[in-house]
Amino acid sequence: xxxxxxxxxPFLKVENITKNFGNIEALKGVSLESHLGEVLAIVGDNGxxxxxxxxxxxxxxxxxxxxxxxxxxxxxxxxPKVCLSKGISTVYQDLALVNTRDAAYNIFLGREPMKGLxxxxxxxxxxxxxxxxxxxxxxxxxxxPVGNLSGGQRQGVAVARAIHQGGKLLIFDEPTAAMGLVExxxxxxxxxxxAEDGYGIIIISHNLQxxxxxxxxxxxMRQGRIVDIVKTDELNMNDIVSMITGxxxx
Ligand SMILES: Nc1ncnc2c1ncn2[C@@H]1O[C@H](COP(=O)(O)OP(=O)(O)OP(=O)(O)O)[C@@H](O)[C@H]1O
Ligand SMILES: [Mg+2]
Numbered sequence: 001x002x003x004x005x006x007x008x009x010p011f012l013k014v015e016n017i018t019k020n021f022g023n024i025e026a027l028k029g030v031s032l033e034s035h036l037g038e039v040l041a042i043v044g045d046n047g048x049x050x051x052x053x054x055x056x057x058x059x060x061x062x063x064x065x066x067x068x069x070x071x072x073x074x075x076x077x078x079x080p081k082v083c084l085s086k087g088i089s090t091v092y093q094d095l096a097l098v099n100t101r102d103a104a105y106n107i108f109l110g111r112e113p114m115k116g117l118x119x120x121x122x123x124x125x126x127x128x129x130x131x132x133x134x135x136x137x138x139x140x141x142x143x144x145p146v147g148n149l150s151g152g153q154r155q156g157v158a159v160a161r162a163i164h165q166g167g168k169l170l171i172f173d174e175p176t177a178a179m180g181l182v183e184x185x186x187x188x189x190x191x192x193x194x195a196e197d198g199y200g201i202i203i204i205s206h207n208l209q210x211x212x213x214x215x216x217x218x219x220x221m222r223q224g225r226i227v228d229i230v231k232t233d234e235l236n237m238n239d240i241v242s243m244i245t246g247x248x249x250x
Pocket of ligand 2: 050051
C-alpha cells in the first residue's frame with residue numbers, strides 16, 4: 001500500500017464512539033478512518049465489539065456518544081437508508097437476498113426501472129449481466145433464482161447490488177465464514193479487486209490468513225476498544241494474535 005491514502009481525507013471517520021447495551025459496554029470510545037481504495041480489516045475475539053461498530057457505521061444502531069463523518073461531513077441521525085444514500089453499503093453475512101428471485105431482481109430490488117407502467121425487465125437483465133460480468137462473478141445466468149447459487153456466487157450478487165445502490169464504502173461482516181476454500185478465495189479476490197477499483201472496504205474476519213492476503217490495514221479490537229490500527233506489511237500474524245488476546249500486555 002502506498003501512503004497516498006494517508007494524505008487524502010478519509011471517506012469515513014468515526015471518533016470516540018461509545019455504545020452500551022444495558023450495562024454491557026460494547027464500545028468504549030472507538031476511533032477509526034476508512035479510505036477509498038483501501039481494505040481495512042477489523043479483527044478481535046468474540047464479543048470485542050466488531051459487529052456493533054459496523055452496525056453503527058451503517059446506521060443500524062445509533063451510538064451513545066461520539067461522531068461520524070462521511071466525506072468530510074459530520075453526520076446526525078443516521079439510519080441505513082441515509083448511510084446508503086451517502087455511499088455506505090453493508091453486505092450482510094446472511095446476505096438478505098430474496099432466494100426465490102433471480103439475480104437481476106435482487107440487484108434492482110426496490111429500484112426497478114420502469115418503462116411506462118411496467119417494469120423494464122430487459123434493462124434489468126442487461127444491466128445486471130454487465131455488472132456481474134464486470135465484477136468477474138461467475139453465475140450461470142442472471143435469471144436463475146439466487147437460492148440455487150453457491151455461497152460465493154450469492155456474495156457476488158450481494159456485492160453487485162451494493163454497488164448498484166451506489167455503495168462506495170462496502171462493509172463485510174465475515175463474508176467467507178460459511179465457505180469452502182475455493183469459494184472463499186473467489187470472494188477475497190473480488191474484495192481485493194473492488195479496492196483496486198477505488199471502493200473502500202471494511203471487512204470483519206476471524207481468519208487472519210485471509211486478512212493478511214487482502215487487507216492494507218488491520219484494526220484490532222478487544223473488549224470494546226481498539227488496541228491498535230496497523231499496516232499488514234509492518235508486522236506478522238503472531239503480532240496480531242498477541243494484540244487480540246492481550247498477550248502483548250502481559
Ligand atoms: N443487540 C444487542 N443487545 C445486547 N447486547 C448486545 C447486542 N449486540 C451486541 N451485544 C453485546 O455487545 C458486545 C459486542 O458484541 P458484538 O456483536 O459487537 O461482538 P463481535 O466482535 O461482533 O463478536 P463476534 O466475533 O462473536 O461476532 C457483546 O458483549 C454482545 O453480547
Ligand atoms: Mg460479530
